[in-house]
Amino acid sequence: MTxxxxLYVCVRPQKGAAAAEYESFRRATRLDEAQLGQHDLVREALPADVFDRYSGFLVGGSPFNATDPESTKTDVQRRLERDLATIAERAVDATTAALFTCYGIGVVTRHLGGEVSRAFPEDTGPTVVELTGDAASDPVFGELATRFSALTAHKEGSAVPPPGGVLLATNDGCPVQAYRVGDTLYATQFHPEPTPKAxxxxxxxxxxxxxxxxxxxxRIAARVLAASVTxxxxxxxxxxxxxxPEAPTVTA
Incomplete structure (x- = not known):
């Protein structure tokens, strides 16, 4: 059965950046527009039937931070964080699959009882990520090189995964670069989708x-463009x- x-879930207020991020996810996954839908969570709450219509979710980054003081969060940010938590809960229960990136990893970590702080920021640009021993048997991470470059730009992070999380990738600057909870929830601190140019x-x-x-x-852009991010x-x-939905069909 097919x-x-x-579904790409947008949590960026800037429409231009959101459109470019969707295109980066689409090209990276090699899915076409019918195979990868998009939903602007900043401007519209999660539809009630979303889990019936989509097999999984790709959550993009955002200038929001999970550690923003509650007093400074807008109603929009609070609402979209509740919706992201709903996606995470369904992925933990294995009734859907989800991959949360950058800002999303902070929202999920906090929701699952982990700690997120401003103690583990990383500068904008390429960073070196190393896979853990548990990544070798993971169906998503297991085929990757054990050490590779990735692109980051974030103000918060974690020292350890949340309860139930299996650490899959790490580095010295931000110890939690990726983890899995159960079989169908993944989260990465780095951005997996953009090319250096994007x-x-x-x-x-x-x-x-x-x-x-x-x-x-x-200066930073030149360093990014010179990076090999594969x-x-x-x-x-x-x-x-x-x-x-199907084997990917769109060439990079």
């Missing part, structure tokens, strides 16, 4: 948002093969 499509375009959108000093844009997209292709 599985339902996957990442620099996203950097331009957020150059005044405190991820890096705005005058340093050109394994993170393989992670997404593995997730799509395992939980997506």
């Amino acid at each position: 599985r339902a499509p996957l 990442f620099t375009e996203r950097m331009a959108v957020y150059r005044d948002d405190g991820y890096f000093a705005a005058p340093d844009y050109e 394994e993170p997209v393989r992670l997404l292709r593995g997730f799509a093969r395992l939980f997506g």
